Amino acid sequence: MTVMAERPTTTGTEPDSFEGLLRTLDELDVPDGYAAEIIRGNIVVSPWSKGYYLDVMELVCEQLRQHVPEGHRVSYGPFLYVFPGVERAYGPDIHVAHRSASRSTGNELDGEALSLVAGLTSASTRDDDLTDKVVTYGKAGVPVYLLLDMQEEQATVFSMPSAKGYEARCTKPFGEKLPIPEPFGCVLDTTGFTAP
Structure with a gap:
């Protein structure tokens, strides 16, 4: 496997099924500082986020925590949510899911348990965050997808999931308030989301 500093990379193997990709992903020895996901039939390895992204993730979690649906929890960290119907597996930066999703001894969590996902773009993941993930999360019925475009310094919230993806979106530049x-049913203050 080749890993490049600013580009996502695939393993170069072609398991014969989504389940095969999941097994390969589970056995993959990903280098420190990299994350792996399944996107469009490939295992994609990309570098972890920049340091200040942690501050942004904590600001988002702090604001959402008091508004999460009953029985759900907001968290960030490397957890893999699986969408077998579209053969995707993503590790969102921030995730709000029903607590029952984590009651498993496996490392593959049910994507249908999600009520919100948030992604912070990087140069290597931005295209997939803006295209493939928007469609996948919407088709899977995830009520809210919050995309923090760290390169353009703007936040977009996608809502009203449908068979085509999301039917509604709202974008605000960092520093403004974004309705979630x-x-x-809350407002996210994006002050402090820009690079230091």
Whole structure:
């Protein structure tokens, strides 16, 4: 496997099924500082986020925590959510899911348990965050997808999931307030989201 500093990379193997990709991903020895996901039939390895992204993730979690649906929890960290119907597996930066999703001894969590996902773009993941993940999360029925475009310094919230993806979106530049729709029904203050 070749790993490049600013580009996602695939393993170069072609397991015969989504389950085969999941097994390969589970056995993959990913180098420190890299994350792996399944995107469009490939295992994609990309570098972890920049340091200040942690501050942004904590600001988002702090603001959402008091608005999460009952029985759900907001968290960030490397957890893999699986969408077998579309053969995708993502490790979102921030995730709000029903607590029952984590009651497993495996490392593959049910993507249908998600009520919100948030992604912070990087140069290597931005295209997939803006395209493949928007469609996948929407088709899977995830109520809210929050995309923090760290390169353009703007936040977009996608809502009203449908068979085509999301039917609604709202974008604001960092520093402004962004409405987060139900089941959260709150406003996200994006002050402090820009690079130091």
